[in-house]
Amino acid sequence: MTRLLILQHLSPLSLLDELRADPLFSEVVYVPHHPFGGRPDDVYPTDEQLEQAEVIFSFVAPKGVDSVEKTPNLKLFQGLSAGYSHVTDTAYFKSIPKDSDLTFANASGIHVSTIGEHVICTTQMLLHRLHTITYKLRAEQEWFRAEAAWGSYIRELRDLTVGIIGYGHIGRETARLAAGAGSRIIALNRSGAASPESGYIIPGTGDPDGSLPEKYYSTTVEEETLAFFSACDVVVNTLPDSESTRGFVGEKELRAMKGDAIFVNIGRGTTVVQDKLIEALKGVQAEGEEEGATGSLRIGGASLDVVDPEPLPNGHELYTLENVLLTPHMSGLSRSYYIRAADLLKTNVRRLQEGQGALNAYRGKGE
Secondary structure, eight states, rough: EEEEEEESSSTTHHHHHHHSSSSSSSEEEOOOOOOTOOOOOOOOOHHHHHOOOSSSSSSSTTTTTTOGGGOTTTTTTSSSSSSHHHHHHHHHHHHSSSTTTOEEEEOEEEHHHHHHHHHHHHHHHHTTTTHHHHHHHHOOOOOOHHHHHHSSSOOGGGGGGGEEEEEEEEHHHHHHHHHHHHHHEEEEEEESOOOOOSSSSOTSSSSSSSSSSSSETTTTSSSHHHHHHHHHHHHHHHHOOOOTTTTOHHHHHHHOOOOOOOEEEEEOOOOOOOOHHHHHTTTOOOOOOTTOOOSOOSSSSSEESOSSSSSTTTTTTGGTTTTTEEEESOTTOOTTTHHHHHHHHHHHHHHHHTOOOOOOEEEOOOO
């Protein structure tokens, strides 16, 4: 059995009772605090609790702990987010000896349903201009006929090509939902080829064998990358933050996009050259230029759940653009978030006890 240290508020709190009742764990210590900003009611683990912990369940590395020597019995750090640069960039993580068998795993796969739905929902809001119509009705409190303002403005997903950048858990579920609406799917990944899905998978979600995209493009060949952007009516960026992904979507890629294309970012804000994105969102159709023409720095709209920096400063220009749907990095949140995260935690503890690798491991023994 295993001693578990939880460094995160749980919801519903009944999860704590379930974990304490699970025979996998000999002890469950609950030290709830908010990972990305302290609050007056936050509490932090003691040196003794850190020393005894064999598994840590947390969004972030233990706060104020700069050496892995403070957690000598730790076997598994089970993260609560898909991204993990906020863990690997810490002194704590960097202090791990190279020969250590300590396993770190992320939570990729637990929030594919809600993020996939968020992508489809916000894309359709932009295609139907619901965000603008709703704002106009509320602000002016006066009925108006939308077709008089915009003509035949609605575009249907069934007529569009949806391109996924990074064909992992989130990308595959987004592809499944878009394909269900009739969209043509293409994908951009490193290999430029289909691969089987791995890691933690919610039953019934995703694209297990990678067969949904009609075509794959490779990020390692610039001509293929730009051809991908030119072919899309909707570009969905799922890239995580890393040295190789920062600024991946820049001026060349934005110029390659169609003038009426929609850009959706549920990856990380750092993967986009934000100033160029804003310039493209403000771009105006030139006289005689087709609405969907490529080559000019102009796109139709964007759904941005992530930006750079976060939080976005008050008064930032992105707040003001009519063709932008801005959400505060919440596309992955749902009532099932911690329930699925706890299921992944128990799965990985069980796997390690049986000598198997952890699902979603980015350090140590993986599946």
